[in-house]
Amino acid sequence: MTRDMDWSILSWKQGLELDACVRCGECTNWCPVYEIEQREEVTPRGRSRSLRRLRGGEGGLLSRLVSGPPLSDDEFARLKEDLYQCTTCGQCHFVCPTGIDTMDLWESVRAVFAAAGEGPLPPHEALYRNIAEYDNPWQQPRSSRDRWAVRAAKGKNAEIAKVATAAPGTSEVLLFVGCTASFDMNLKQVAINTTKVLQKAGIDFSILGQAERCCGSTMRRVGMLDRFEERAKENIEQFNGLGIKTLVTSCSGCFKTIGRDYPKVGELDFEVLHVSQYLLRLLEEGALTLDTEVPLVVTYHDPCHFGRHAGVFEAPRKVLGQIPGLEFREMERIKENSRCCGAGGGVKAAYPGLQGSISHARIKEAEATGAEALVSTCPFCYQGLQVGMTGAGSALRMMDLTELVSAAIGGTSVDVAAAAQADGEGAVEVPTEVEAPSAAPSAAPSEAPVEG
Amino acid sequence: MGYTHSILFYTLATVALIVMAVGVAARVMIWRQGKAPSWHSALDRGALARAVVSRVLFQSTIRRQSLVRWAMHMAIFWGFVLLFVESLLLMVLDWFVPAGSSVAVFFEGSDGHALLNVWGDVWGLVLLAGIVVALIRRYVVRTAQLETLADDAVALWFLLGVSLTGFAAEGVRLAGGAQPAAEWAFAGAAFTWVADLPGVESPMTLFYVHGLASLAFLAYIPYSKMVHMLTAPIEMSLAAATARERSEAI
Ligand code: SF4
Numbered sequence: 248m249t250r251d252m253d254w255s256i257l258s259w260k261q262g263l264e265l266d267a268c269v270r271c272g273e274c275t276n277w278c279p280v281y282e283i284e285q286r287e288e289v290t291p292r293g294r295s296r297s298l299r300r301l302r303g304g305e306g307g308l309l310s311r312l313v314s315g316p317p318l319s320d321d322e323f324a325r326l327k328e329d330l331y332q333c334t335t336c337g338q339c340h341f342v343c344p345t346g347i348d349t350m351d352l353w354e355s356v357r358a359v360f361a362a363a364g365e366g367p368l369p370p371h372e373a374l375y376r377n378i379a380e381y382d383n384p385w386q387q388p389r390s391s392r393d394r395w396a397v398r399a400a401k402g403k404n405a406e407i408a409k410v411a412t413a414a415p416g417t418s419e420v421l422l423f424v425g426c427t428a429s430f431d432m433n434l435k436q437v438a439i440n441t442t443k444v445l446q447k448a449g450i451d452f453s454i455l456g457q458a459e460r461c462c463g464s465t466m467r468r469v470g471m472l473d474r475f476e477e478r479a480k481e482n483i484e485q486f487n488g489l490g491i492k493t494l495v496t497s498c499s500g501c502f503k504t505i506g507r508d509y510p511k512v513g514e515l516d517f518e519v520l521h522v523s524q525y526l527l528r529l530l531e532e533g534a535l536t537l538d539t540e541v542p543l544v545v546t547y548h549d550p551c552h553f554g555r556h557a558g559v560f561e562a563p564r565k566v567l568g569q570i571p572g573l574e575f576r577e578m579e580r581i582k583e584n585s586r587c588c589g590a591g592g593g594v595k596a597a598y599p600g601l602q603g604s605i606s607h608a609r610i611k612e613a614e615a616t617g618a619e620a621l622v623s624t625c626p627f628c629y630q631g632l633q634v635g636m637t638g639a640g641s642a643l644r645m646m647d648l649t650e651l652v653s654a655a656i657g658g659t660s661v662d663v664a665a666a667a668q669a670d671g672e673g674a675v676e677v678p679t680e681v682e683a684p685s686a687a688p689s690a691a692p693s694e695a696p697v698e699g
Numbered sequence: 700m701g702y703t704h705s706i707l708f709y710t711l712a713t714v715a716l717i718v719m720a721v722g723v724a725a726r727v728m729i730w731r732q733g734k735a736p737s738w739h740s741a742l743d744r745g746a747l748a749r750a751v752v753s754r755v756l757f758q759s760t761i762r763r764q765s766l767v768r769w770a771m772h773m774a775i776f777w778g779f780v781l782l783f784v785e786s787l788l789l790m791v792l793d794w795f796v797p798a799g800s801s802v803a804v805f806f807e808g809s810d811g812h813a814l815l816n817v818w819g820d821v822w823g824l825v826l827l828a829g830i831v832v833a834l835i836r837r838y839v840v841r842t843a844q845l846e847t848l849a850d851d852a853v854a855l856w857f858l859l860g861v862s863l864t865g866f867a868a869e870g871v872r873l874a875g876g877a878q879p880a881a882e883w884a885f886a887g888a889a890f891t892w893v894a895d896l897p898g899v900e901s902p903m904t905l906f907y908v909h910g911l912a913s914l915a916f917l918a919y920i921p922y923s924k925m926v927h928m929l930t931a932p933i934e935m936s937l938a939a940a941t942a943r944e945r946s947e948a949i
């Protein structure tokens with residue numbers, strides 16, 4: 248069978264990386280997928296070997312001599328699937344003694360497969376179609392993107408409503424809400440809490456409202472490189488056209504995509520900050536004070552795309568450290584070695600069972616700290632971890648950092664939040680604002696997007 | 700030195716190096732299929748230099764993971780490198796250093812022999828110790844993280860063969876008669892019995908066996924997992940030099 252693989256999509260360094268594995272097996276001690284699957288083929292070591300054989304098998308005799316026997320059709324079919332049994336968490340890069348940049352490598356190899364029509368998997372294609380048609384992977388109408396803010400006008404949160412009605416580009420700060428916080432009924436609260444906190448700090452900011460479009464993380468992660476670059480260029484043009492100085496997002500997936508992937512596509516005329524970084528800046532400048540006691544014991548989950556992929560570990564911890572009454576406990580695996588929630592890289596969409604098992608392992612680790620709540624800084628991890636909590640029947644409460652900060656400015660009572668969460672309500676102070684879309688994304692894990 | 704150069708040996712050495720070069724070229728051609736940029740901002744040369752020292756020469760990343768693995772790999776790495784340096788030195792002495800020059804006189808004297816004997820024995824033992832630990836981890840302890848394919852087995856046993864034939868060659872040389880500074884060849888002295896084995900009548904037999912095994916190993920590098928001897932140092936250094944663009948602490 249002829250396979251039309253275009254290896255020029257890789258860099259020469261990535262070609263070398265496939266030959267740089269020393270087969271030490273350190274990655275097998277850490278890979279969250281291998282921990283569940285226990286198959287050599289899903290490890291970086293096994294995957295590199297298969298890819299070497301695939302690549303070398305397409306060349307002449309010498310190429311085969313240095314690469315091993317060519318892959319059979321069956322092996323190739325399995326490799327296609329195994330390539331997507333990877334959350335792109337980047338853990339392997341941090342433990343690999345050779346330092347192979349697997350974070351980029353796996354995505355680039357997926358791009359080779361996608362360009363040859365050998366990837367991504369059908370659930371990922373479906374997500375792409377949603378993004379192309381609706382500008383979000385959740386299959387939700389564009390008109391409902393800012394519903395979380397618009398409906399506030401009818402409720403008690405007139406202040407929040409101002410955000411929705413302010414014309415984008417009139418402020419120097421843009422809050423990029425992201426698809427998950429915009430549409431998931433359990434996570435609209437992230438957008439609301441972020442808004443409350445920024446307003447409390449007196450920040451003049453705007454949102455794009457219905458003009459906000461998916462950042463394209465989904466396409467990048469599963470290897471749809473051309474489509475991602477197209478989307479990135481359009482968004483960069485839109486953002487640069489606003490004349491903003493700072494883009495703030497509360498989603499780690501959007502942060503990594505806009506802050507780390509977009510600059511490889513085009514120049515950004517503004518800084519990109521995660522909301523936890525921005526809040527820390529406001530706290531340090533004295534623009535924001537946290538003065539309401541939040542009597543909770545919490546632990547923190549580093550989202551892969553915020554921690555390992557973007558190198559931000561301290562900002563959320565420092566913000567948590569400033570919340571009065573809060574007791575913070577670390578899990579066993581943190582920062583560079585933080586255990587993945589299992590949702591990223593297309594795993595939640597294509598392999599929901601695997602995602603649930605990985606998430607379950609993380610929940611067990613969080614429970615071992617004795618914390619009452621597990622805090623994260625990514626709506627997508629929030630969703631992913633909640634799957635594990637449900638599976639584990641955990642008493643832990645899932646929280647976003649903004650919820651705690653909102654409580655610490657007196658904006659939200661965490662008890663009310665807990666009650667709302669227990670009732671399946673995403674809204675805390677404004678329950679009437681948050682309406683479940685007819686096909687709630689959190690109820691359809693197989694349709695889940697792939698950022699995180 | 701007890702060794703004389705031979706046209707046959709150096710012809711074989713040339714063939715081995717050509718085979719090795721062809722393998723490396725095949726790998727490089729495959730890498731060069733990649734056309735995307737390998738990095739997006741200037742390389743951090745300071746980080747690169749530091750990585751060469753700490754990650755490549757002192758293998759700090761493995762040390763953080765396991766002291767046993769670190770000691771094992773350091774022993775194999777430095778044993779191999781420093782024995783290779785000795786082989787190169789012998790070749791240079793044999794071919795390029797004029798007889799009667801002060802350098803030649805030094806190495807022909809007992810001080811020079813003592814230095815080479817100690818150097819070869821110490822680093823030979825270090826290499827052998829590393830290989831033995833690697834064999835124990837793989838076949839006795841059966842460390843869970845190790846997977847043993849044919850390539851892994853061949854590489855390790857091949858290296859053991861190169862190491863043992865080196866000691867055997869030295870043993871036969873020492874058994875062949877009075878040698879300057881022979882008392883410094885403490886490890887080789889334990890192998891003089893090899894000279895009594897059938898088929899080892901000529902002191903040159905084992906020298907050729909070891910020489911050919913070493914050359915075959917060099918030729919084998921790019922066709923096996925041992926290619927990491929070339930690729931891993933490059934990747935380790937570049938990983939550090941590009942860490943900043945990944946927002947990683949170095
Ligand atoms: S990126 Fe994460 S899931 Fe993928 S191979 Fe590496 S450790 Fe495993």
Ligand code: SF4
Nearest residue numbers: 268269271272274343
């Ligand atoms: S940790 Fe790195 S070098 Fe070791 S087996 Fe895994 S990919 Fe290969």
